[in-house]
Amino acid sequence: MVRTKVEIKRIEDKAKRHTTFTKRRQGLFKKTKELVKRCDAEAAVITFSLAGNIFAFGHPSVDNVVNRYIAAMSAPELGEVVPVHEEAEDAVIGTNEDDETLGLEVPLDDMGMTELEELDRTMTEMKKKVVDKIDGIISCSKN
Amino acid sequence: MVRTKVEIKRIEDKAKRHTTFTKRRQGLFKKTKELVKRCDAEAAVITFSLAGNIFAFGHPSVDNVVNRYIAAMSAPELGEVVPVHEEAEDAVIGTNEDDETLGLEVPLDDMGMTELEELDRTMTEMKKKVVDKIDGIISCSKN
């Protein structure tokens, strides 16, 4: 957006699109860092380029935020349907933090890495189905 | 950052901090939308305010991006250690897309919502442990 007011629409030229993607991704990460620093919040940004490359940034870590998000999404038993809006309506999660990581003991140490990976894929698939079920309840803007 | 160049550090005043959080979160979501539109990419932003409120935005959906992220992170069997950097070095995931959602059939339909939720919590906990193991391999900037 400079010399001419750029339209916010898909860039057709592949090279240009990638250049813009790189620039804007860096800007997005910077903004996220500033938000985290100035507001003492937790945040994560995950991006996939069309080429399939993954870029992520998060504080305290991407995984931490993602896990917290998943926990919040998949915890309707807390008695609170969590609305997630792009425009950010107030979504109180109640006592979610306490519940996030119970001292659940699963026989994880008895498994090797191969089994872990297989289990992980199974979990990912199931998680997807669970999330799909919940998807109908919460409203989540796509654009 | 206006009249005087603002320092990017924690805002001590609670009300001010929340105001800034709201404004910058909106800006972050806008930037994400523009990135998605202009570069035809997939992206998700997840933020937690100090109060514990969750705000998320994603295209095609937050869950879609999160699941793809988890799949990429927990799929070292693809033979590629995926570096995730805040400064976004090229991280090729190989043929990841194909592997993302296999036609895995788990007995999910036989379960009720209560069981689903319990299973979900168990999965979340295990996922955390798996991710922690992988955490030592990949480098993921925290700030």
Added chain:
DNA sequence: AGCGCTATCTTTAGAGA
């Protein structure tokens, strides 16, 4: 709490190296 304003800082498209 939220919205409008706006001076001033930041981001970035486009071009060049």
Added chain:
DNA sequence: CTCTCTAAAGATAGCGC
């Protein structure tokens, strides 16, 4: 591909309402 430069568009802190 990566880097720099630059001017125009965009974001936003501090206000007032």
